[in-house]
Amino acid sequence: MPRPERTHLLAPEVIDQSQWWHTDVGWGLILPDDPSLSPAQKAGLQPSDPPALHRLLAAHGNAPVLRYAPDQEVNTLHRYYPDGREQKVSFQALNYGTGRGRLPRYLLIYGSPDVIPWSVQYNLGFSSFVGRLDLTGPALDADVDAICSNWARSAVDPDAMTIWSVVHNDTDITELMLNAVGAELGRTFRSDGDYTPTFLSRDQATVASLIQSLIDTPARFGGDNKPWPDRASERHCYYAFFMRSRLGHLVDQTHLPIDPATLLGTWQPDGAIWYAHACSSAGSNKKTDFLPYVSAGSDVAKILTDVAACGSMVAPFPRALLGAQKPLRAFIGHVEPTFNWTLMHSNTRQYLTRPIKEALYTGLYSGQPVGMALDACRRAGAAVTGALLAAKDEYIFGSENAHDLLRLQLTAHDWASLVLLGDPAVTLHGFGAQPAD
Numbered sequence: 001m002p003r004p005e006r007t008h009l010l011a012p013e014v015i016d017q018s019q020w021w022h023t024d025v026g027w028g029l030i031l032p033d034d035p036s037l038s039p040a041q042k043a044g045l046q047p048s049d050p051p052a053l054h055r056l057l058a059a060h061g062n063a064p065v066l067r068y069a070p071d072q073e074v075n076t077l078h079r080y081y082p083d084g085r086e087q088k089v090s091f092q093a094l095n096y097g098t099g100r101g102r103l104p105r106y107l108l109i110y111g112s113p114d115v116i117p118w119s120v121q122y123n124l125g126f127s128s129f130v131g132r133l134d135l136t137g138p139a140l141d142a143d144v145d146a147i148c149s150n151w152a153r154s155a156v157d158p159d160a161m162t163i164w165s166v167v168h169n170d171t172d173i174t175e176l177m178l179n180a181v182g183a184e185l186g187r188t189f190r191s192d193g194d195y196t197p198t199f200l201s202r203d204q205a206t207v208a209s210l211i212q213s214l215i216d217t218p219a220r221f222g223g224d225n226k227p228w229p230d231r232a233s234e235r236h237c238y239y240a241f242f243m244r245s246r247l248g249h250l251v252d253q254t255h256l257p258i259d260p261a262t263l264l265g266t267w268q269p270d271g272a273i274w275y276a277h278a279c280s281s282a283g284s285n286k287k288t289d290f291l292p293y294v295s296a297g298s299d300v301a302k303i304l305t306d307v308a309a310c311g312s313m314v315a316p317f318p319r320a321l322l323g324a325q326k327p328l329r330a331f332i333g334h335v336e337p338t339f340n341w342t343l344m345h346s347n348t349r350q351y352l353t354r355p356i357k358e359a360l361y362t363g364l365y366s367g368q369p370v371g372m373a374l375d376a377c378r379r380a381g382a383a384v385t386g387a388l389l390a391a392k393d394e395y396i397f398g399s400e401n402a403h404d405l406l407r408l409q410l411t412a413h414d415w416a417s418l419v420l421l422g423d424p425a426v427t428l429h430g431f432g433a434q435p436a437d
Helices: 051-059 118-124 137-148 173-192 207-216 260-266 299-308 316-322 354-366 375-394 402-416
Strands: 027-032 065-068 076-080 086-090 106-110 129-133 162-165 198-201 273-276 330-334 418-421
Touching: 027 051, 051 137, 106 118, 118 129, 118 418, 137 316, 162 173, 162 207, 173 198, 173 354, 198 207, 207 260, 260 316, 273 316, 273 354, 316 330, 316 418, 354 375, 375 402, 402 418
Parallel strands: 027 065, 027 106, 106 129, 129 418, 162 198, 273 330
Antiparallel strands: 065 076, 076 086, 330 418
């Protein structure tokens, strides 16, 4: 008897990667590996851990806890189990999920980057959707309570946004940031027809106008921003204040910094998402990745050294917003300086900011969790890294193509240092709570 003709392919299930609760996707919490604990204890939280973390883990279905140890193998985390077993889990295996030997696709690092380094977040970001929380006490309680309630009492308008873009000089990177980031985002949302962003630039880009706009229009995210400039190095980079207490404070058209205490005295984030395209807007790293690529003794080298002297830290500005009484939903920003070569190709003059538009518009407004939406920027960084590896095989540093190699190196590091602060499973309308059984 002949076999019946097959009319369709028995394709495997395609798993929606926005479903962090799916066992083949997963959400996990990364904590330091405490040598004083037994393997069974390391499998979960301890009574001494903040109560807010217990509530957060429960809200994510008692998700896996993974551990980072400074002396462990590169690109691995430790996974412990209640029966005392332990495993090393590789980032590179791409074996997503919550089962044994698997790595959840959504990962939240809890702790300061001086304990769990930025490099861990960078490396995980090439394959996973990663965020970080560096809050304690009442600030942590406020943020976790908002996550667990899906910002149920939030008054923000998901269709409203404020784009704030400073231009300090028509010939420096601030003008490029306006054109390549702020104006591009504005055009994208206006062309949709469903959104009318508030656009504040040049003379309108003041602290007072930003605060008033946030009060008048409860925005979901703020766009292109500027930190404090250094005139000697404005060709390639801008940076935030060196002092740890003021690192990452954004600066307006008149060079007036935005003090988070003043901002929060009149406005609460209440579930907004803030994107800050500005140097050190998310924090600093005690070991800068950029120093090997600049001339020793140059102004740029001095800037990099001074910012690195702040140590590895999350900037005070996003910490204040994420730990506010009505906290921010997520903050996206740069660790270390950001460069014009990531905004525009130096030879073709084409803007390179489409991944930012794809993340903040296509991703977030299609309902993707913020960590998944930022995968567009991860793909851009991976593409540059691939081009860099190919270029290293082809070019010899010091040749006539050295400029291209340097551009690729800086751009790859720049994309890698764009980080998410907050729960990566958060969406514009909450954190994508799993459906009821």
